[in-house]
Amino acid sequence: MSTLHSPEKHRVMLVDDQKLIRQGLASLLSLSAHIEVAHEAADGEEALAWIKAHGSDTDIILLDLRMPKMNGIQLLQAMRAENIKIPVLILTTFDDHNMLLEALKAGARGYLLKDVELEMLVSGIERIVAGESMIQPTITTSLLNGLQGLHSEFEAFAAPEALSAKELEILRLIAAGCSNKEIADALFKSEGTVKNQVSAIMAKLGVRDRTRAVLRAIELGLIGFC
Helix, strand or coil, X not given: CCCCCCCCCEEEEXXXXXXXXXXXXXXXXXXXXXXXXXXXXXXXXXXXXXXXXXXXXXXEEEXXXXXXXCCHHHHHHHHHHCCCCCCEEEEECCCCHHXXXXXXXXXXXXXXXXXXXXXXXXXXXXXXXXXXXXXCHHHHHHHHHHXXXXXXXXXXXXXXXXXXXXXXXXXXXXXXXXXXXXXXXXXXXXXXXXXXHHHHHHHHHCCCCHHHXXXXXXXXXXXXXX
């Protein structure tokens, strides 16, 4: 089969040990004209083997955390060891703060609940493929509660540079799940300006992506949720 595909479509790999969930996600994604399911895998070992052989034809991985043989965190760690750069979005049905934090530390770019609506799922896929992160506010709020007394041990500066009031405002919008475009519209700025400010925020916090920036800010008490 040819590896060529339409540039308008993002090719997605589904990794989940429950066949019914994989089939349900595949059926849901088939409703979008912008998504194509490239492959389905039942565990991390199967996924890693396929990624090594066909990963160049995959734009994003939708990954479950709890699986036999090799779980989602172990797959992320194996991908990092192999220097595999395909972005990963975690799909979860539970609020296991420790596992979510471990997944983020291992390189996941965001997380959504498995019962997410198609519009948000497609938006998450598009944003992560574009280099952003995807944070579902309901999970972030729960994660905030789980962070009480929990040291996340993210790679970051011990004493980050202070953020300005405007940067904190942008960080709160990121934590609410807003994209750069949505932030730009809300603050009457250009999308390019917001992108530069987000990069400056990450540099000040000493983190690599938007998801870590939010969690680092929560850990430092810079932002919170009502």
